[in-house]
Amino acid sequence: MTPPAGTTMAQALNAALRDALDGDERVLVFGEDVGPLGGVFRVTDGLTAKFGEDRCFDTPLAESGIVGFAVGMAMGGFRPVVEMQFDAFAYPAFEQIASHVAKMRNRTRGRVALPIVIRIPYAGGIGGVEHHCDSSEGYYAHTPGLKVVTPATVADAYSLLREAIDDPDPVIFLEPKKLYWSKADVALPARTEPFGRAAIRRPGADATVVAYGPTVPVALEAAEAAADEGWDLEVLDLRTIVPFDDGTVVASVRRTGRCVVLSEAAGFAGVGAEIAARVQERCFHSLLAPVLRVTGFDIPYPPPMLEHHHLPGVDRILDALDRLQRDDEPDTRHLLAGGAA
């Protein structure tokens, strides 16, 4: 079925779950409040009514239990799609995720695979109180055995979730909360690119902005603003953090010669650091300036009235561009080791 024009990301995710439940009896949806309530963000709205209590159901309130139960059910032949209600509330399940979900295939030398999707509404920008806004992608991306996916567009939300459910490996599916109500005219079902392929959301010649999930619209907005200052920015949407698309990123930076990595998470030891390092390793001779990261501060997520100071916005991206010195000869020698200049 095709939702009407102006589909929200939440509706697209809902449609993906509905189509997956429809298409494969082994698919199950469970978690906290996903049943009659339809999830606190209504992503599972109507699924229990349509498919019954056996296919979409509420569990006791226990994240470790939910994920551990999913491990057992996946071993028993089902394909669980579970919901963690908010990013920080997945931490009780972290033991199950890191020790078991991520490692089962490896521990059993390929004999036991876990096709589980763990959906997590994540990141900030919606005025939520503490523990409702964490950017936790770094923990998952650092854990071998997990795929880490975060959609930025309505079509990708549908397509990536369908692919996640079909995937033979466990997928951490991070849903940017602030994009749940973003809209696009998309006819569903829609299929976009497969996992491991970044998308160029805006082609440009002067610098590449690498973004994912909640920061993609911010990067696009910054590109508009930067155009007024004479910058032609290329905006890349990773779509999947793991697997990582070195090819598209490298090709883009070799073309533009400059790179800014954008993320909401604290910058230190984060996904942005990994990307910057990879770009440096692969594009060193094409770079006209150091790779810069524009990230949230290295602080616990602030109270809602102050979150706008923490979240990287257009201005902070424009400031970074200043440091990339587009015009004239790049004077970046002072940044080289030893400071010989």
Add this chain to the structure above:
Amino acid sequence: MTERHRDGRPRPLLPSERPIRFLTDGGTPARGPHPYPEPDPDLLLRAYRRMVVGRRFDAQATALTKQGRLAVYPSSRGQEACQVGAVLALDDGDWLFPTYRESVALVTRGIPPVEVLSLLRGDAHCGYDPHRHHVAPQCTPLATQTVHAAGLAYAERRKGSGRVALAFVGDGATSEGDFHEALNFAAVFHAPVVFLVQNNRYAISVPLERQTAAPALAYKGIGYGVRSEQVDGNDAVAVLAVLGAAVAHARSGGGPFLVEAHTYRMEPHTNADDATRYRADAETERWRRRDPIARLEAYLRGLGRLGDEEAAAIAAEAEEVAARLRAGMNADPDLAPLDLFAHVYREPTPQLAEQRALLRSELQAELHAEEVPV
């Protein structure tokens, strides 16, 4: 350290078969005998006053969400007997470990209402000084505070302070692993902690039946060796009686105590929740007839301890509290963005100092932009 009857038989850990109640739904004395002594009428009158003030506070906070003054508010309307009862059963030096729903308890503890609401207004994660009030920050991740309460109570026991801790926890959160670990630690270390489960029937949309197959949440103490009891949570007399006994048990070296209070959340989970999706009005209506404040009021009037004049004075006091709260919340909070870096570590790391400088220059640029119109 098993508790024993005088004849040496171990005392059962089992709660009473039915929730303890002193009052009927209408507020007349319920048939006894009661296994716990009835609280002093002065204490009941104090509780009544705090409950009336608490409800007015709660209604005002709910109204403020409609004006956008609070990011979110989880109401405790209907749960006043538990929230006030818990605080009045403790001494001021005893510790409270609240969740996001315990605003009324914190106001009862004497924390200024505006400070209580900082978390939910969104200007600070914790608006009050925990050490000053002996109240931990309101906890949002479920059940995690129960383990803290066990640890603090054990610390107090080690110091020989005679202080106890009380942890609030919801029915839903009793499913979390931390709740079970807390009971076990508290029992093994004989920590003077009271776990107060406010069983308000729902965890957001999920009803109790989906949370547990146990006959009562109070039974969860048994396997850990924790004395447990269940009480009618809308009967303030019973709540005070049982919590009084639980606190005395913990304080006198008896170890932890679990109280399940059967109550009901009259409002949606928070102002953002749609309760019509998961429960029927008729059910809410049934609980309205067991309103904790109305029951206590009827009882106190029956005892001759509350007259029209005093009731009016208490209502006036509640109005005053609400007016002060409105004024406090309508004033914009003092926000200090640079404080974002102040309390990550005692001394900021060099990286944080750099980031602070960056934010500072951004703020200065903003100021400039305001002052110098272009």
